[in-house]
Amino acid sequence: MANSTVVAKLLIVDDHPLFRQGVRWALSYEPAIQIVGETANGEEALRWLAQVDPSLEPNVVLVDLNLPGMSGLELTRQIRRQYASIAVVMLSMHENDEAAFNALRAGAAAYRSKDIKPAALADIIRRVARGEYVINDVLLEEPRIAGRILSQFRSLPEVQTLSGELGMPIFTPLSEREIEVLERIAAGSSNKEIADALGISTQTVKNHISSILRKLSLNDRTQAVIFALRRGWIETPQEIQPGSAEE
Template sequence: MAPNATIRLLIVDDHPLFRQGVRWALSSEDDITIIGEAASGEAAIAWLEAAGPSQEPNAMLVDLNLPGISGLDVTRHVRRQYPGIGVVMLSMHEGDEQAFNALRAGAAAYRSKDVKPQSLVEILRRVARGEYVINDVVLEEPRVASRVLTQFRNLPQATSTNPEAEFPIFTPLSDREIEVLERIASGGSNKDIADSLGISTQTVKNHISSILRKLSLNDRTQAVLFALRRGWIETPAEIRQGENRQLDHDE
């Protein structure tokens, strides 16, 4: 690994020529080191298990159409077992359905295989920093955004009989970060949020920094609008209505 390398990349694709092409395209980037390759989903999972935490990649290129375990299943496994790894999913053709499925599986980015090398380099850099590039592209597509919003809002009604319930819509934010955003949406200051959640103001600031980094946004107002538009948080009015319904139920 190069001394100043910050991106440790694992390539998962069943075509040797494509893997070699990626190596060639990234060979001049001092901050990217390809630490391994896998020709199938099973091989990728085995590679990660054998590597251990000290050798773990922080970014993966994963082909959507892998033999055996699909690229989507590999991505789900990585998001559950190795949350520090950002997955860039690649496909022969970009499309609404594939983009939606990549988002649901937890991919941090989704691109077609004809992506330009420099664009791929920038995507890998952002993903390795913990950003979700998929938000910039997929959710700008109205049909995809509509499906994401509808399914996310219907998650509380999901049951074990629903074949998609096991893999709900993925949001890059943790439960605590969602709570912080909801309180920001309600007008709470950092101190108000800290008091209501029983945490320090510095912890609140850390959560806000994490939210902005994950969503690639510049300020907390943008983050609130972003989350509201995608149905990740409720508006203050919806929160109050929910609290009133709970009070009525308790009585």
Template sequence: MEAIRVLIMDDHPIFRRGIRWILDSADDMVVVGEAENGQEAIELADRLSPDVVLVDINLPGMNGLEIARVIKRRDPRIRIVVLSVHDDDEQLFNAIKVGAAAYQTKNIAPEALMQVIREVAGGAYLINDTVMSKPHVAARVLNQFRELAATGEENSQLFAPLTSREIEILDCIARGMSNREIASQLSISGQTVKNHITSILSKLQVNDRTMAVIYAIQRGWIKMGGEKPPEGEGRAARRRGGATGSAAGD
């Protein structure tokens, strides 16, 4: 099995060297380069073709998210792990929009960082779990689904095939509702809910409910902005839990 090729992008030499020291201890990883600014990171990504790029989000000059966007546009195969000093919802939204596979704070444990790199290199989108662990963030995402669908804008292939009922069901999923709760909320049968979810997954070509919610933002198709749900809704969503489940759910 070939080693995972990692490029480190951070403007602090000590932090870069620390990450390199951590990754050099792993038998299945190799640090192919280090960059201290955006232009250098983009050039190294073009030349070295890393599997994973670790990108610091807070940089002077060219923002880390812009760097990630350019790298992903030039080579969609490269997986981006965004590192931030703070756990910030706006940064999380933007990390999804540029196609990042993971969003982590810099206080992550060395072993955990190595595991993140392994998983994203294997094709996982760990950023999904980060979003769905925050009910108000997930609900805000679905607000963008509804708003863009309502305007009839055709700047993506995502919304054209989705019906207004399917948008409603995605909204319910993001709020952590089970199929039974969705059926009650929309006054339809449980089987009808399952049929709609199956249709959504098929249209968006994703495998589960979580990916259906996150699919559009990962590709930068969802506009930023929108209101957070009332505090009561947020508490209710937290009690119900995140929008998880495989396929059409139960």
């Protein structure tokens, strides 16, 4: 597919020169990644973005959470506000629920700790460059943090799709069983837990998830949950009732 050939043009924002050099070295041989610049803080990053040649404009910015001066969270908010086409991958010394939640609220597409392996970081960078939203692997497996995130989106004043279109929470292309599966994903349930709750096999759960993503033209579970939540198709985790065990 065309999206698989998208080149990630990366700007690195970190106040440690040695770390920036290490990222450059680690990613230098990775396919479909081009490092177009680096800055030491948020203010410098915004100035760089404002004057960069269009041919070098990044589609991904790697941001340190704990930047001096303007924080990584504030920089992420500014980037998402001013450059909607740029995705942010946020890195931190420590990976924890609270920081991940704040990163998501700020608009980050991914959040990981700095001890991530280079190959895994490269994969995340390529994925967010293609428009994927990969913060989910950490968040939706934790029911407590998932509930906070989804309640936050539930409280939005307008029902809105991920692309910014206003939607009507009336029609859904999903089946009742797919809605049940999606609600349990929102509650942080694993595939096995969903299978046990609904009396179906884990393979059937996987098939339902694949069908959901295909119908909604989305890339991952988090996108599907947020999309459905904003359109009123599913309830927040605390409102989910036990489902039937029928196939």
